Amino acid sequence: MDIHELKEDVKAYAKEIGIDKIGFTTPDVFTELKERLRTQQDLGYQSGFEKGSIEERTEPNRLVPEAKSIISIALAYPSKLKDAPRSTKDDRRGLFCRASWGQDYHDVLRDRLNKLGEYLQGRVSDFYGRSMVDTGELSDRAVAERAGIGFTGKNTNLITEEYGSYVYLGEMLTNIAFPPDEPVEDSCGDCNICVDACPTGALIEGGQLNAQKCIAFLTQTKGFLPDEYRGVIGNRLYGCDTCQTVCPKNKKKHNLIHAEFQPDPEKVKPSLKPLLSVSNREFKETYGQMSGSWRGKKPIQRNAILALAHYKDETAVDELIRLMTQDPRPVIRGTAAWALGKIGNPSAYTAIHEAKAKETDDEVVGEMDKGLALL
Incomplete structure (x- = not known):
C-alpha cells in the first residue's frame, strides 16, 4: 500500500x-x-x-x-448569534460561550x-x-x-x-505510520490584545494560562465563587469568549458551516429568572445537548444569581429571597444572600436578618454577613 x-x-x-x-x-x-x-x-x-x-x-x-x-x-x-434576544430591564439575559452553542x-x-x-x-x-x-x-x-x-x-x-x-x-x-505534516508558524507577533483584555488577568504571558483565574474555569466550579471574581463574571453563565472576540485573527470569522452547531438563541442567551427555579428534568431537557450542561444545573444557577446581582435586578428580589430561605444547597442560599445585598433593595435587609437567625451552615452565614455589609 x-x-x-x-x-x-x-x-x-x-x-x-x-x-x-x-x-x-x-x-x-x-x-x-x-x-x-x-x-x-x-x-x-x-x-x-x-x-x-x-x-x-x-x-x-x-x-x-x-x-x-x-x-x-x-x-x-x-x-x-443571529436574532439574539435583547436583555431588558424586566427580562435580563445570561450567556453561554460560543463553544457551548x-x-x-x-x-x-x-x-x-x-x-x-x-x-x-x-x-x-x-x-x-x-x-x-x-x-x-x-x-x-x-x-x-x-x-x-x-x-x-x-x-x-x-x-x-x-x-x-x-x-x-x-x-x-x-498504528498506521502516516507521513507527518509541518507545523504552522506562529503569527501573533507583537500583538498582546488578548492578554490585556482578559478580565481577570488569567493570561499571565503569551501562551501561559492560570486556569484558577480564568472565567471559563470559574463558571464551571460548583462552590462559592471567590469574592474577587464576582464583579467581573457579568452575565456569563458558562465559559468566556473575551480572549477570542478581541483577537484580530478572528475578525470576520463567522463559520456558519455545520448544522449541529447552529445555536438556539433562547438557549444560549436565556432569561435569567426562570433558571432560578428550573427543575433537574427541565434543565436536562432544555440544555442537556449543550456542552455547557456537563456540570449540571447548580453552577449555571449560581452564575445566574450573580448575573442578576450584576444587573442589580430588583424584579428578582422575591425569587432570591425564596432561594436564600428554602433552597437545600448552601452555595445557592449563600450566593442568593450576597446577591440581595449587591442589588441593594431595602426589603432584603430584613429578609437576610431573619434567614440568618435560622441558618445553620457557617459558610452561608458568612455570605449573609457579606450581603448585610453591602446593604
Whole structure:
C-alpha cells in the first residue's frame, strides 16, 4: 500500500464527512508541553479538570504503545448569534460561550472520528485507532499544532488561518505510520490584545494560562465563587469568549458551516429568572445537548444569581429571597444572600436578618454577613 496515497484518500474522505481541517503528526513526546505543564503544576495554575499524569498527557505511546502517528481533526463553529434576544430591564439575559452553542461538540467530533476509523478499518486490515475529544489525556491543541492545523496564540487557543480560533479539536492515535505534516508558524507577533483584555488577568504571558483565574474555569466550579471574581463574571453563565472576540485573527470569522452547531438563541442567551427555579428534568431537557450542561444545573444557577446581582435586578428580589430561605444547597442560599445585598433593595435587609437567625451552615452565614455589609 502506498502510504502517501492513503493519506490523500483519508484527507479527501475527511472532507466528505464534514471535517474542516485534518493533519498528521508523530507520536513523539511533547517535550515543550511537558515542561510547560510542570511549570503550571508548580505554580498552581492547573484547573483540576485535567486527565492523567503529565507523562500520560505528553507521551502518546504510554497510551497506545503501537501508535505510529496521530491524526488531528478540526471542526469550525459559529461566532455570531443571529436574532439574539435583547436583555431588558424586566427580562435580563445570561450567556453561554460560543463553544457551548448547538449540539455538544464532543458527540459531533466523536461521530466524525468514528467514521474516519471505520473508513481506515476498511482500507487497512490490521488497523487500530483510539480517539479522544477534549476529555482524553492528550492535549488536543498541542497535537493539532504539531499536525499543522494551526498555531497556539497568546490566548492559549489554537488559531487556524481559515476559521480563526473558533474550532473544536479531536485526535486519533493509530498504528498506521502516516507521513507527518509541518507545523504552522506562529503569527501573533507583537500583538498582546488578548492578554490585556482578559478580565481577570488569567493570561499571565503569551501562551501561559492560570486556569484558577480564568472565567471559563470559574463558571464551571460548583462552590462559592471567590469574592474577587464576582464583579467581573457579568452575565456569563458558562465559559468566556473575551480572549477570542478581541483577537484580530478572528475578525470576520463567522463559520456558519455545520448544522449541529447552529445555536438556539433562547438557549444560549436565556432569561435569567426562570433558571432560578428550573427543575433537574427541565434543565436536562432544555440544555442537556449543550456542552455547557456537563456540570449540571447548580453552577449555571449560581452564575445566574450573580448575573442578576450584576444587573442589580430588583424584579428578582422575591425569587432570591425564596432561594436564600428554602433552597437545600448552601452555595445557592449563600450566593442568593450576597446577591440581595449587591442589588441593594431595602426589603432584603430584613429578609437576610431573619434567614440568618435560622441558618445553620457557617459558610452561608458568612455570605449573609457579606450581603448585610453591602446593604
